[in-house]
Amino acid sequence: MKQASSAIGNVSICFYGAGAMAEAILRGLIEAGLTRADRIIVTNRQNAERLRELHLQYGVVPAIGEQAKQDALRTADIVVLGMKPKDSASALRALAPLLRQEQLIVSAIAGLSIDTIMTLLGGQRAIVRTMPNTSSTIGLGATGISFSSSVSAVQQEMALAMFGAVGIATVVDEPLIEAVNGVSGSGPAYVYYLMEAMISTGVELGLTTEAARELTVQTVRGAAEMVASTGENPEELRRKVTSPGGTTQAAIDTLERYRFQEGMNAAILRCAERAREMGEAIRSEAIES
Structure with missing residues (x-):
């Protein structure tokens, strides 16, 4: 394994939602040597068995139980949102009191705008909106990325490193994310x-x-x-x-x-x-x- 490089190797990442895309990204980060498995925490609404599977396969940390989940979300430097669009509004409202202002929020939720995320979380945040595709699961993904004005240069580097680990990452203005969805997302x-x-x-x-x-x-x-x-x-x-x-x-x-x-x-x-x-x-x- 290559030695961890870039700023992303020094932060903790919590995946809220442990589906195929979350697995692709965490596997890409670990296999590329960009971070260590023990810096990655995985959690979801209720499927503890899925979290254990990811722990056994990759060595990531499973946050099982409500208190462990809340602690993971509170303390992580980066929170990756991977829930289904239909569940996102209620999930984000529940997350709002747990998250810190300085955390980087990375969304892989189709259709969910930066402005809507801010509304649901109750104010200005450092938010990265992404539109990856399923080829990320074999390291050949194509991802469109947009940043809110609060995302720092270092945070931008970390987000690009995350999705660069599973393919290519292209920065676009947020109104063009739907075009990315139409061309490469689907x-x-x-x-x-x-x-x-x-x-x-x-x-x-x-x-x-x-x-x-x-x-x-x-x-x-x-x-x-x-x-x-x-x-x-x-x-x-x-x-x-x-x-x-x-x-x-x-x-x-x-x-x-x-x-x-x-x-x-x-x-x-x-x-x-x-x-x-x-x-x-x-x-x-x-x-x-």
């Missing part, structure tokens, strides 16, 4: 949906399921790596493999007849719109309560 699902079609049609054409899957996975993997390694635009790479009158041209023409790109555009826009809707619902609940 993006893996679009690719999986495409792969489903490629595999099922391959089987329909006579390939075995195993062969269709292997060919599809390698094709998607290779295409992504071509874009990454060559630096060329996907449009240009597509043109290079699309001979006029050839088989690929016939396939692309068919996709255009079915308005493939129009459908993708609409899906991404709808995803971003839905994230805003979810955020507005949480904000309305916060204001009314």
Whole structure:
């Protein structure tokens, strides 16, 4: 393991919510040598068995029981919010009296704005809003990050280190976080949906399921790596493999007849719109309560 580096190696981190994303981040931090396992505390609403599993696998500290949970939240330097959007308003109101002003709050809750978090916590805070995706679980995540005005340069460095440990982290203005959600937050699902079609049609054409899957996975993997390694635009790479009158041209023409790109555009826009809707619902609940 590399020696802990950057400011994040000297602070304590409490994950409130111990789902797949929390596991991906804590594993990334530990495996990258950015911090020690005993500086990471995990807690959730009631699933103590899940906390024990994380302790056994990674050596992190489980906060089991109400008093242990409150102590962890009070004393941590960084609190990572990983609860479900529908539970966030009530959870944040309950957290408000436990948190200290100087703590860094990192949110991975879809749709939840910095302003709404401040409203629920009762005032100005150092808040990092993030939109990671599920590929973070294998260290290939893409995360959009926005900062409140109270986040210091050192705190920004720590937040970027956290999400850089599980992929890439890109700083964007907060109004663009919904765009990040539409493009990369939900993006893996679009690719999986495409792969489903490629595999099922391959089987329909006579390939075995195993062969269709292997060919599809390698094709998607290779295409992504071509874009990454060559630096060329996907449009240009597509043109290079699309001979006029050839088989690929016939396939692309068919996709255009079915308005493939129009459908993708609409899906991404709808995803971003839905994230805003979810955020507005949480904000309305916060204001009314």
